[in-house]
Structure formats: structure tokens, C-alpha cells
Amino acid sequence: MDTSRYRLDGHDVLEHRLAVPLDHADPGGETIQLFAREIVRDGNAGKPYLVWFQGGPGGRGDRPAQLTGWVHRALRDYRVVLLDQRGTGNSSPADALTVTARGDAAAQAAYLAHFRANAIVADAELLRAELTGGEPWAALGQSYGGFVITAYLSAAPQGLREALITAGLPGLSTPAEQVYRLTYAKTARRNAQYFARYPDDQRRLREVAQHLAGTEELLPSGERLSPRRLRQVGIQLGADRGFDALHYLLEEPFVTVNGTRRLTRAFLADAGAILSYAGRELYAVLHETIYAQRQATHWAAQRVRSEFATLAEDADPAWPATPYYLTGEHIYPWQLREDPALAPLADAADLLAAKEDFPALYDARALAHNEVPVAAAIYVDDMFVPFELSMETARSIRGLRPWITNDYQHDGIRTDGEHILDRLIALARR
Missing domain, CATH: 3.40.50.1820 (Alpha/Beta hydrolase fold, catalytic domain)
Known part of the structure; x- marks a missing residue:
């Protein structure tokens, strides 16, 4: 040594x-x-x-x-x-x-x-x-x-x-599917608590998501910020000071330039700091493997997500009848292809998700x-x-x-x- x-x-x-x-x-x-x-x-x-x-x-x-x-x-x-x-x-x-x-x-x-x-x-x-x-x-x-x-x-x-x-x-x-059923339920509860504290943030979040569906906005990493990537800022909900951090992120996300509404550079920089896994690639690639014991996970977080209407990937931010919630500590296969830092490892991550013989x-x-x-x-x-x-x-x-x-x-x-x-x-x- x-x-x-x-x-x-x-x-x-x-x-x-x-x-x-x-x-x-x-x-x-x-x-x-x-x-x-x-x-x-x-x-x-x-x-x-x-x-x-x-x-x-x-x-x-x-x-x-x-x-x-x-x-x-x-x-x-x-x-x-x-x-x-x-x-x-x-x-x-x-x-x-x-x-x-x-x-x-x-x-x-x-x-x-x-x-x-x-x-x-x-x-x-x-x-x-x-x-x-x-x-x-x-x-x-x-x-x-x-x-x-x-x-x-x-x-x-x-x-x-x-x-x-x-x-x-x-x-x-505990199989990965059961872990994610529990964490999604707790994530939905934290969302409800967050939006109860900051009611206007639900409206702002929906506005940003609808804007992203029709307008290309790029994070500092170069990737397009999609509505589904935006929702991953919810990982902050699990932190002691996360509610306030998210409120400050959403408090003034837009600016009007020559009559066109755009997201501010500050918003994109702050969101990018939360969303990018540059320098943290191992976390994203290995995350589901920590629950794999003699069985594959097969991207359990992605599969289980559809069981929760407020967190479903295809939830419509323009539909007011269902709350539009942020996701938490969940990694998705599409995420590894949208994040430029993770894209080179996306195929390897798919193989790890399919690996059946991880030991207990x-x-x-x-x-x-x-x-x-x-x-x-x-x-x-x-x-x-x-x-x-x-x-x-x-x-x-x-x-x-x-x-x-x-x-x-x-x-x-x-x-x-x-x-x-x-x-x-x-x-x-x-």
C-alpha cells in the first residue's frame, strides 16, 4: 500500500x-x-x-x-x-x-x-x-x-x-418491483405535501411542461429538456431542504424575448445541475442493480411507474383533473439515451438490467x-x-x-x- x-x-x-x-x-x-x-x-x-x-x-x-x-x-x-x-x-x-x-x-x-x-x-x-x-x-x-x-x-x-x-x-x-411500488407511493405523498406548501408551483410546473412539449430548450449539457426529463427534478423532494430548492427553481422560470416566451438561462442551468449525471454515471447505470439478487430487474422503475396515475409518464400537464407530479429516485432506460453523459453506457445498462445471475x-x-x-x-x-x-x-x-x-x-x-x-x-x- x-x-x-x-x-x-x-x-x-x-x-x-x-x-x-x-x-x-x-x-x-x-x-x-x-x-x-x-x-x-x-x-x-x-x-x-x-x-x-x-x-x-x-x-x-x-x-x-x-x-x-x-x-x-x-x-x-x-x-x-x-x-x-x-x-x-x-x-x-x-x-x-x-x-x-x-x-x-x-x-x-x-x-x-x-x-x-x-x-x-x-x-x-x-x-x-x-x-x-x-x-x-x-x-x-x-x-x-x-x-x-x-x-x-x-x-x-x-x-x-x-x-x-x-x-x-x-x-x-425484496424484488425491485416492490421497492419501487413503495418509493413511488412515498414520492406521490411528498409531492402532495410540497404542492400543499407551494400551491402555485403546480401551475408553474404544468406551464413549463406544456412549453417544453412544443419548444426546444437545451440544458447546458446540450440535451433537449423534455417534459419527462423535467419531472426528474423531483429527486429534490427527498431532501430536508428540497421543497424550498424546488420552489426557488420554479418561482420565475420564464422570460419574454422579442415577444417569444422562453425559459430563463438561470432556470436551465439550475435544472441541468439536478438532472445531468455527468461525473455520476455509475449511479445511474448501477442503480437498479443494487436490488438485483438472483433475478433481473428488467428496468423495474419504468415498468411499475404506470401503476401510479399522478406519476405516469404519459400524464398530460394540461389535464387539470389529475395532479401532475414529479418523479423521485428512479432511473429509466430512455434517460440513459437522453443524457449525453449516460448515452455511451446505455447498451451496457440494458444488459445489466437483464442479468439474471447477480448473487445474493x-x-x-x-x-x-x-x-x-x-x-x-x-x-x-x-x-x-x-x-x-x-x-x-x-x-x-x-x-x-x-x-x-x-x-x-x-x-x-x-x-x-x-x-x-x-x-x-x-x-x-x-
């Missing part, structure tokens, strides 16, 4: 680079680079390690400019390891440039199939052996990071001294016999990770101590991280 270091506000920062197998079933085969940034507060060199599993999939580890929030709290008790999960950040990034270099769509899909939670756990175990000399470490996971920790508790619980999860307890064997990620028997202290924050109104599935899994992990609250949306760790982590640590150690 190669390590470099520097100083940051009374802390040592160590940057680790480690070669790991692309396929852990073939340890002598191709390798990729794993990157992790370790932060150690002065005087805490003897503290245990805590590894952070970022949300996603496809999200890189945090790059804190200031050591605040959950990181500040964690550094009281731990040496903090910010891991770039494979394919993200400095860990052999998997994006449209690097993945298409592997060959045709089949070669790309075969490569990307190695980037799921089971491989991330195996990577973490190799890194732990290098850093701790074999001693177990603590783990903190947000959203998809909690999925990774659940896989960790299933496959390598001996590597964990305690596990802390926020907004990230997955269904252990969670071991119900191992979880039922768990001995690792586990604490999990479960948010009642979470739009991305359904409360029902989280509670079922909480009951399935022996000794798990849940903190059930509706004080936060999915990104609570970002808005009140110091308090949330402090409570989880106390709960795990009670």
Missing part, C-alpha cells in the same frame, strides 16, 4: 492507495486501485478506526473542506477513513470514458458487474488488514452505505466492532445470529429507502437498536450529522 500525508487544521491526513482484485473470486487476475483518505486528530493516534460508506451507488467519499458535522463528531472517538468505493473518486473511476474503453456493451456490462456491495465489502476487508493489522473497525453508512454495511454484517462480521447506519436498511430479499447480497441466517453492536436511524418519511422495508430488516438483524424518527428526510446526516452520529454511537454502546 502506498501512503502520502499532509496536515489539515490540527489533523494528520493520510491518503492510501491499494491494489485490489477487480474480481475477488480471481485474486490473481486484473487489479484496480482503491483509494481512501484517513483523518487523525492530534492526540488520537491510538483511537480505533471508523470507515465511512458513502451513499450512491457510485458516490465517492466525502472531500471535507472543513471538519464539521458528522466528521467532527466522529473524530472525537475514531480515526476516520473516507473510502472512495470502487469505481468512484480516485478508486479506478468507472465512467463513460473508462468503461467504454473496455470494449463493446457486453464487455462493459461484465466489467460493471464487479462494482456491487459484495465487492465493496471485500475491498474494505483488504484495506482494514493494511490499516489496523487485522483489528476490527467501526463502520458508518448513509443510504446505500447502509446497504453495504448490511452486506458486511452478512459476509464479514468479524471485521466490524460496531455498525452505525443512517437511512440505509435495505429489504433483504445479504445472508438472513448470518444476520439473525449477529453479534456486532448495530444502531440504525430509520426515517419514517424517507422517500428513497422505504420505512416498511427498513423496519422489517431491523427486526431481522439480531441486536440491532433502531432510532425511529420523522425529524429528518433522507439526507439528515448532511443537515444534522453531529447530533445524529452522537445519538447512534450512544445507542450502539448502551
